[in-house]
Amino acid sequence: MEELLEKIAACVDTGKIDAKSPYPPTMKGQDGADELTKQALDAGVSPADILEKGLMVGMEIVGNKFRENKVFVPQVLMSAKAMGAGMEHLKPFFASGAAERKGTFILGTVEGDLHDIGKNLVSMMVEGNGYEVIDLGTDVKAEDFIATAEKNPGSVIGLSALLTTTMGNMEKIVKTIKEKDSNIKVCIGGAPVNQEFCEKIGADSFNADPQGVVEYLNALAS
Amino acid sequence: MEIVANNIKEYCFSINDLNITIEDLEELAPMGDMIEMYRDFLNSEIQKLSSVKSIKGGYVFVEAQEAEKGKIRTNNITFDTGKLITAYLKRSSHYVFFICTAGNEVSSRSKELMNAGELVEGYFLDTLGSVMVEKAMDQIQNELNAELKKIGLSNTNRYSPGYCDWDVAEQSKLFSLFPQQFAGVTINESCLMHPVKSVSGIMGIGTDVKYNDHVCIECNSTNCIYRDKKKH
Numbered sequence: 064m065e066e067l068l069e070k071i072a073a074c075v076d077t078g079k080i081d082a083k084s085p086y087p088p089t090m091k092g093q094d095g096a097d098e099l100t101k102q103a104l105d106a107g108v109s110p111a112d113i114l115e116k117g118l119m120v121g122m123e124i125v126g127n128k129f130r131e132n133k134v135f136v137p138q139v140l141m142s143a144k145a146m147g148a149g150m151e152h153l154k155p156f157f158a159s160g161a162a163e164r165k166g167t168f169i170l171g172t173v174e175g176d177l178h179d180i181g182k183n184l185v186s187m188m189v190e191g192n193g194y195e196v197i198d199l200g201t202d203v204k205a206e207d208f209i210a211t212a213e214k215n216p217g218s219v220i221g222l223s224a225l226l227t228t229t230m231g232n233m234e235k236i237v238k239t240i241k242e243k244d245s246n247i248k249v250c251i252g253g254a255p256v257n258q259e260f261c262e263k264i265g266a267d268s269f270n271a272d273p274q275g276v277v278e279y280l281n282a283l284a285s
Numbered sequence: 286m287e288i289v290a291n292n293i294k295e296y297c298f299s300i301n302d303l304n305i306t307i308e309d310l311e312e313l314a315p316m317g318d319m320i321e322m323y324r325d326f327l328n329s330e331i332q333k334l335s336s337v338k339s340i341k342g343g344y345v346f347v348e349a350q351e352a353e354k355g356k357i358r359t360n361n362i363t364f365d366t367g368k369l370i371t372a373y374l375k376r377s378s379h380y381v382f383f384i385c386t387a388g389n390e391v392s393s394r395s396k397e398l399m400n401a402g403e404l405v406e407g408y409f410l411d412t413l414g415s416v417m418v419e420k421a422m423d424q425i426q427n428e429l430n431a432e433l434k435k436i437g438l439s440n441t442n443r444y445s446p447g448y449c450d451w452d453v454a455e456q457s458k459l460f461s462l463f464p465q466q467f468a469g470v471t472i473n474e475s476c477l478m479h480p481v482k483s484v485s486g487i488m489g490i491g492t493d494v495k496y497n498d499h500v501c502i503e504c505n506s507t508n509c510i511y512r513d514k515k516k517h
Binding site: 085086087088134135136137138140141143144147174175176177180187202226229231 | 314315316317318319322323402404405408409411447448452453454475476477481
């Protein structure tokens with residue numbers, strides 16, 4: 064049982080989607096996250112254990128490797144895809160309530176900014192770590208974040224910006240959200256943003272990489 | 286190349302003119318051990334884009350007025366370029382404002398792949414779009430440089446709204462110097478460009494201006510994909 068979960072984690076870590084996937088070349092022909100997740104379910108492993116002790120472990124490993132510049136964006140995307148292949152088998156259990164998500168994360172790139180690669184990475188990493196992610200896309204206004212948060216009580220909002228000059232919009236959005244409901248947690252990220260800016264605009268958390276967002280959400284959920 | 290007006294030039298490129306290699310993509314966005322696996326895929330995608338005629342760009346050449354206190358002025362328009370960019374442009378006798386685009390096709394293809402769950406392939410197409418627009422702009426700049434050199438002038442780096450404290454909202458002023466929909470690029474109410482893979486900006490021209498290799502150290506966008514890249 065443990066061995067199967069370790070293999071699932073290794074598949075997500077290395078981006079091994081399924082048996083026919085040629086990546087990584089060192090695992091050619093071997094079962095991937097797709098087959099192994101199904102095998103684990105057939106063997107009676109609970110969906111929650113597969114998620115928490117298999118898929119999420121793999122995502123955490125790759126998230127840390129990305130933080131340390133040991134892997135690049137394409138490798139993380141491949142891991143996300145492997146994670147997604149495993150999640151397909153678990154979805155029915157989550158939908159039926161047999162397994163629970165850890166929380167809801169509302170994510171978007173702020174008004175005036177169309178950059179989405181970083182945001183998408185955060186989305187995949189957070190989802191891969193057991194959260195429901197509502198991705199509002201790019202060029203998102205404060206009102207849209209607030210309306211979505213109101214529909215999803217207890218959710219956390221994540222704001223992304225790449226342009227130095229859309230940091231002003233980020234500040235405006237944080238202010239509007241906090242004026243509406245100071246209990247809504249808001250975390251920020253993106254190339255020009257740092258801890259000092261986070262404190263200045265009254266956001267709750269700054270994270271330099273996707274794994275940092277996961278760690279912040281885990282701390283809130285615990 | 287088409288001369289739109291005395292001081293405006295417009296160029297149209299085919300993707301084959303840009304001589305893009307997978308190594309160009311690797312320089313902008315490292316692929317690690319995936320580079321060989323995706324070489325054929327990228328070459329095939331480049332081939333598919335070979336009939337695209339919307340890779341366009343060009344510039345307007347104008348006389349410089351004042352450049353001080355974080356602002357520059359030309360054609361009686363004041364640009365709040367910020368202290369850093371203004372300092373780099375200060376000794377310019379002329380400015381070149383530019384717009385360049387990779388067209389919409391490459392972004393559409395990227396979205397199509399992403400929506401189909403082909404995340405890595407979609408990401409590579411997105412990176413390809415960034416490389417296309419930069420290489421097209423490089424070609425425009427190289428031609429301009431050659432012309433300037435003949436008359437003893439040189440140019441600064443390219444600086445764009447949205448970076449180094451130059452507000453992206455200033456893009457509307459920049460676009461006012463060009464004919465409507467120049468190179469097929471438009472801006473929306475948030476001053477964001479369409480097609481997405483487009484660039485705009487300014488270069489300073491003069492006898493006493495220089496290209497600077499190390500401006501990235503001055504910028505606070507520490508995770509910028511262009512940071513410390515050789516050309517931008």
